[in-house]
Amino acid sequence: MKGIVFVGFFELVEKEFGYEMVDKLIASCNLESKGIYTSVGTYSHNEMVQLVTKLSEFSGVEVPVLLKTYGQYFGKAHLRKYNMFYEQASDTFSFLESIHNHIHVEVKKLYPEAELPHFDSNRVSDSILELVYTSARKMSAFAKGLIEDTALYYGEEVEISQKNIEADGSKVLFTITKL
Numbered sequence: 001m002k003g004i005v006f007v008g009f010f011e012l013v014e015k016e017f018g019y020e021m022v023d024k025l026i027a028s029c030n031l032e033s034k035g036i037y038t039s040v041g042t043y044s045h046n047e048m049v050q051l052v053t054k055l056s057e058f059s060g061v062e063v064p065v066l067l068k069t070y071g072q073y074f075g076k077a078h079l080r081k082y083n084m085f086y087e088q089a090s091d092t093f094s095f096l097e098s099i100h101n102h103i104h105v106e107v108k109k110l111y112p113e114a115e116l117p118h119f120d121s122n123r124v125s126d127s128i129l130e131l132v133y134t135s136a137r138k139m140s141a142f143a144k145g146l147i148e149d150t151a152l153y154y155g156e157e158v159e160i161s162q163k164n165i166e167a168d169g170s171k172v173l174f175t176i177t178k179l
């Protein structure tokens with residue numbers, strides 16, 4: 001997992017829970033990186049699993065809620081700077097449709113070691129898009145936060161429902177409805 005994902009995570013932890021929580025997390029997890037991350041470095045996904053699990057334990061906030069909030073933050077704070085991708089799409093649906101065949105493809109060219117999810121999309125009607133998320137990292141809650149941030153960027157109101165296709169969360173169907 002790329003370091004930028006960890007850097008953004010610690011920014012949000014510090015903002016929401018204070019620096020003591022950052023310290024407490026690093027001290028209580030068994031991190032190969034020792035909690036030192038650079039944006040372009042690559043680290044084990046297991047470190048993120050440990051950090052989010054511990055943060056949930058310490059804060060009492062459930063893991064999916066933490067990941068969704070983190071997705072919203074990461075979109076706004078880190079993805080918006082890739083403005084060419086946002087400018088190439090005219091609305092939430094066309095942006096989401098372009099992740100798999102365009103955006104994440106470019107990311108992979110820049111960072112061949114990036115571990116990216118697979119997305120299949122299906123435009124059911126003008127107002128409904130189905131997006132199937134597949135990833136061994138099971139971060140669909142993070143994806144949901146990113147989808148919400150995308151809609152915020154395009155100034156559109158959407159309702160997002162999600163259903164596990166695989167019980168372990170490695171394959172999830174999102175149905176996104178424009179209101």
Ligand code: HEM
Binds near residue numbers: 139
């Ligand atoms: C400008 C747009 C985007 C860029 C530049 C981008 C880039 C990236 C990068 C660099 C990673 C980290 C890969 C790694 O850690 O190895 C990532 C992961 C991820 N991206 Fe994107 N992304 C974008 C938009 C989106 C959107 C809108 C979604 C949601 C539908 C999304 C879903 C995900 C998820 C869920 C992961 C976590 C890894 C996984 O679940 O397997 N991305 N993306």
